[in-house]
Amino acid sequence: MEDKKIVVALDFESQTKALELVDKLDPNLCRLKVGKEMFTHFGPQFINTLHDKGFEIFLDLKFHDIPNTVAKAVKAAAELGIWMVNVHASGGVKMMTAAKEALLPYGDKAPLLIAVTVLTSMSEDDLVELGITRSPKEQVKFLAGLANSAGLDGVVCSAQEAEMLKAEYGSDFKLVTPGIRTADASVDDQKRIMTPEKAVAAGADFLVIGRAITKSPDPIATMKAIYQSISK
Numbered sequence: 001m002e003d004k005k006i007v008v009a010l011d012f013e014s015q016t017k018a019l020e021l022v023d024k025l026d027p028n029l030c031r032l033k034v035g036k037e038m039f040t041h042f043g044p045q046f047i048n049t050l051h052d053k054g055f056e057i058f059l060d061l062k063f064h065d066i067p068n069t070v071a072k073a074v075k076a077a078a079e080l081g082i083w084m085v086n087v088h089a090s091g092g093v094k095m096m097t098a099a100k101e102a103l104l105p106y107g108d109k110a111p112l113l114i115a116v117t118v119l120t121s122m123s124e125d126d127l128v129e130l131g132i133t134r135s136p137k138e139q140v141k142f143l144a145g146l147a148n149s150a151g152l153d154g155v156v157c158s159a160q161e162a163e164m165l166k167a168e169y170g171s172d173f174k175l176v177t178p179g180i181r182t183a184d185a186s187v188d189d190q191k192r193i194m195t196p197e198k199a200v201a202a203g204a205d206f207l208v209i210g211r212a213i214t215k216s217p218d219p220i221a222t223m224k225a226i227y228q229s230i231s232k
């Protein structure tokens with residue numbers, strides 16, 4: 001079983017604040033996620049800084065564009081030496097296949113390529129607003145099927161769909177689950193949430209955890225408590 005399941009989401013507007021937290025984290029216990037906010041502010045240089053500190057990085061830019069553009073963007077991400085990168089499954093099979101093919105020259109060094117299914121901030125009503133009549137669970141299963149057929153390594157989904165997806169697509173198909181909330185943490189803008197323990201029990205491979213750790217009065221104590229709770 002993967003023992004480095006926690007991916008701490010670094011959603012900070014200040015690099016100094018992010019690094020204050022990073023310097024207290026242990027790269028043997030967790031990985032880090034850099035998303036749109038920090039990458040837009042601080043770019044590849046920030047990724048290099050985190051790599052120099054020994055961390056593996058999930059570059060969460062959720063690419064969603066024409067196949068050629070996404071393939072080039074994923075290749076650029078691979079050049080950064082990151083561990084995981086994501087695209088939107090709703091970009092379609094041709095787009096996902098182009099992304100996968102762009103990583104073939106990297107062999108074992110290619111980052112894991114993961115497709116975002118239905119954002120964990122979305123509920124049934126939000127899908128209806130987009131004209132999607134499937135339930136979030138059905139839509140996640142449908143999009144994960146497309147990602148699987150395009151040969152991707154797995155999907156981003158909520159932990160609420162993890163059990164279903166493991167049963168449908170097998171244990172090697174990686175499940176990356178944001179929307180993780182400890183019992184006492186605020187739900188914020190997330191809709192499909194789960195506690196760390198339940199997420200792991202449901203089959204999540206990697207737990208993306210942001211505010212439950214970063215906004216905690218004692219982020220390191222919270223991180224360690226979560227680590228202990230899922231390592232039992």
Ligand SMILES: O=C(O)c1cc(=O)[nH]c(=O)n1[C@@H]1O[C@H](COP(=O)(O)O)[C@@H](O)[C@H]1O
Nearest residue numbers: 009035060118119120156178208209210211
């Ligand atoms: O791809 C993601 O990482 C992602 C997908 C998704 O469906 N939901 C989701 O919350 N995320 C990201 O996961 C992180 C969750 O942060 P917290 O809600 O603070 O734990 C954020 O950085 C989001 O951008």
